[in-house]
Amino acid sequence: MPAATARSQPVADPATGEDAPADLLIIGGGVNGAGIAREAALRGLSVVLAEAGDLAQGTSSSSTKLFHGGLRYLEHFAFRLVRESLAEREVLLRAMPHIAWPLRFVLPHHPGLRPAWMLRAGLFLYDHMGGRRLLPATRAVTLAGAPLGEGLAPHLRRGFEYSDVWVDDARLVMLNARSAQAAGARILTRSRVVSARVEAGLWEVRLEGGTCLRARTLVNAAGPWVGAVLAGVAGRNAPARLRLVRGRHIIVRRLFTHDRALTLQGGDGRVAFAIPYEQDFTLIGTTEVAHEGDPAAATCTDEEAAYLCRFVSDYLARPVTPADIVWRYAGVRPLYDDGARSDTQATRDYVLHLDQGQGAVLLNVFGGKITTYRRLSRAALDHLAPHLAPQGGAADTTTPLPGGDFPVDGVAAQVAALRAAHPFLDAAWAGRLVRAYGTEAAALLGGARTRAALGRDFGATLTEAELDWMHSREWARSAEDALWRRSKLGLRLSTGQVAQVAQWFAAVR
Numbered sequence: 405m406p407a408a409t410a411r412s413q414p415v416a417d418p419a420t421g422e423d424a425p426a427d428l429l430i431i432g433g434g435v436n437g438a439g440i441a442r443e444a445a446l447r448g449l450s451v452v453l454a455e456a457g458d459l460a461q462g463t464s465s466s467s468t469k470l471f472h473g474g475l476r477y478l479e480h481f482a483f484r485l486v487r488e489s490l491a492e493r494e495v496l497l498r499a500m501p502h503i504a505w506p507l508r509f510v511l512p513h514h515p516g517l518r519p520a521w522m523l524r525a526g527l528f529l530y531d532h533m534g535g536r537r538l539l540p541a542t543r544a545v546t547l548a549g550a551p552l553g554e555g556l557a558p559h560l561r562r563g564f565e566y567s568d569v570w571v572d573d574a575r576l577v578m579l580n581a582r583s584a585q586a587a588g589a590r591i592l593t594r595s596r597v598v599s600a601r602v603e604a605g606l607w608e609v610r611l612e613g614g615t616c617l618r619a620r621t622l623v624n625a626a627g628p629w630v631g632a633v634l635a636g637v638a639g640r641n642a643p644a645r646l647r648l649v650r651g652r653h654i655i656v657r658r659l660f661t662h663d664r665a666l667t668l669q670g671g672d673g674r675v676a677f678a679i680p681y682e683q684d685f686t687l688i689g690t691t692e693v694a695h696e697g698d699p700a701a702a703t704c705t706d707e708e709a710a711y712l713c714r715f716v717s718d719y720l721a722r723p724v725t726p727a728d729i730v731w732r733y734a735g736v737r738p739l740y741d742d743g744a745r746s747d748t749q750a751t752r753d754y755v756l757h758l759d760q761g762q763g764a765v766l767l768n769v770f771g772g773k774i775t776t777y778r779r780l781s782r783a784a785l786d787h788l789a790p791h792l793a794p795q796g797g798a799a800d801t802t803t804p805l806p807g808g809d810f811p812v813d814g815v816a817a818q819v820a821a822l823r824a825a826h827p828f829l830d831a832a833w834a835g836r837l838v839r840a841y842g843t844e845a846a847a848l849l850g851g852a853r854t855r856a857a858l859g860r861d862f863g864a865t866l867t868e869a870e871l872d873w874m875h876s877r878e879w880a881r882s883a884e885d886a887l888w889r890r891s892k893l894g895l896r897l898s899t900g901q902v903a904q905v906a907q908w909f910a911a912v913r
């Protein structure tokens with residue numbers, strides 16, 4: 405792998421003053437765009453990433469937030485995808501032990517739905533297909549009268565417990581962008597690409613506001629907007645083989661005191677999860693329906709939220725009602741249309757399509773999961789390699805993301821060290837900082853020995869020092885960026901406190 409240095413930034417041509425063309429211009433700052441930027445920059449290529457709004461503002465902050473193989477996909481014989489995803493879980497966990505952690509899932513056996521032998525067989529495959537080393541194996545569990553049965557309906561007497569991995573999806577994207585930037589990539593947020601045309605063998609890419617950039621190759625990683633970029637930006641007429649599927653989540657106050665998630669089967673064949681979320685909450689989702697229209701307009705409607713309440717209540721002693729919902733969100737999967745009969749059966753695998761019809765290379769990214777973003781990114785660069793100057797081969801993207809340079813079981817030690825250096829931190833505050841910033845939490849806090857040294861207090865342990873960090877290092881430019889993507893403190897702040905955060909951003913702009 406070539407050493408990644410700042411030389412990989414496109415530099416100005418001394419004769420014309422114009423930026424030299426980048427090797428790669430990536431449209432879209434979701435997990436796939438940011439992952440491709442990291443892989444390319446670490447290969448020593450010059451990279452520009454243009455994101456229309458904030459990093460991860462599209463699907464990549466609206467997922468169920470799991471690095472998972474997808475137990476359900478076994479039923480659709482997606483063995484290649486499941487195997488690759490299962491193997492990725494542990495690679496990714498080691499590279500980001502701050503924002504990702506092992507999670508145990510309890511799958512109750514529901515009389516009348518899939519039989520116990522089928523669940524056992526599926527979980528046996530799930531345990532053994534992907535080279536599991538860190539994560540504990542599946543086991544049978546008793547629910548009736550046992551701690552894991554807390555809050556569950558009495559007809560649920562037994563089940564299975566298996567492993568997957570939780571990840572903070574929005575921070576995953578931002579940290580990939582930071583790693584790419586450290587290796588020389590230019591990351592442009594709030595930079596919508598409005599047109600891309602080939603002139604003399606190079607892509608001329610125009611941003612909203614008039615800035616023009618040039619690149620040897622173009623990557624369309626616009627997620628659910630991949631078709632809109634193909635037609636509206638790149639002027640290609642071929643219809644994109646895209647299937648947009650909307651998924652919704654609701655968040656309620658914490659349903660269980662144990663730390664397990666639940667995997668719930670619906671009578672309609674669907675599966676939903678109830679996952680411990682941000683210490684005091686439970687995340688419930690997702691369901692899937694075909695999405696029409698602009699993906700940015702996707703919402704979780706009252707009817708959809710009520711469906712999720714009914715779904716989860718089937719398993720509970722005390723039902724969840726719409727009045728219990730404290731937050732909800734929706735996201736749109738940009739699935740590759742493989743001609744499957746239903747949205748649930750459509751492949752979750754990624755497809756990379758290389759288009760050279762305009763005299764310069766355009767790579768379109770379809771589908772994928774957050775779990776496979778690293779593999780997708782490597783495959784994307786392998787597709788582009790013959791069209792670029794020789795590189796030293798695939799980058800080592802198993803190395804830690806910023807702040808992730810500590811062992812997978814080292815969170816408690818990080819929290820203890822942080823509290824020793826900053827005695828005013830309580831366990832919950834230190835834990836939150838380590839889970840968001842890892843080893844970089846120490847740099848964020850600097851030499852602060854008192855709470856007051858961190859500047860203004862916005863509530864729920866959010867201080868000016870943290871907002872400064874998000875603004876200067878993480879591209880946060882609004883209260884929403886800070887409170888719903890860089891953190892989930894939006895769940896805890898009052899309307900007045902949110903307004904103060906918004907005013908802070910307006911003042912530092």
Ligand SMILES: Cc1cc2nc3c(=O)[nH]c(=O)nc-3n(C[C@H](O)[C@H](O)[C@H](O)COP(=O)(O)OP(=O)(O)OC[C@H]3O[C@@H](n4cnc5c(N)ncnc54)[C@H](O)[C@@H]3O)c2cc1C
Pocket residue numbers: 431432433434435436437454455456457458459460461462463464465466467468469470471472595596597598625626627628629633637649650651652690734735736737738771772773774775776
């Ligand atoms: C409900 C739901 C649950 C999911 N759960 C999981 C899960 O638990 N595990 C898992 O592995 N996967 C999961 N997925 C799948 C995963 O979230 C997606 O595959 C992934 O986030 C897609 O990333 P992306 O980068 O392709 O798209 P996006 O994240 O949408 O990024 C595309 C970006 O392109 C930008 N853009 C669009 N047009 C332009 C333009 N003209 N100029 C500049 N920028 C532009 C957008 O603003 C956007 O930020 C889930 C998906 C959904 C919907």
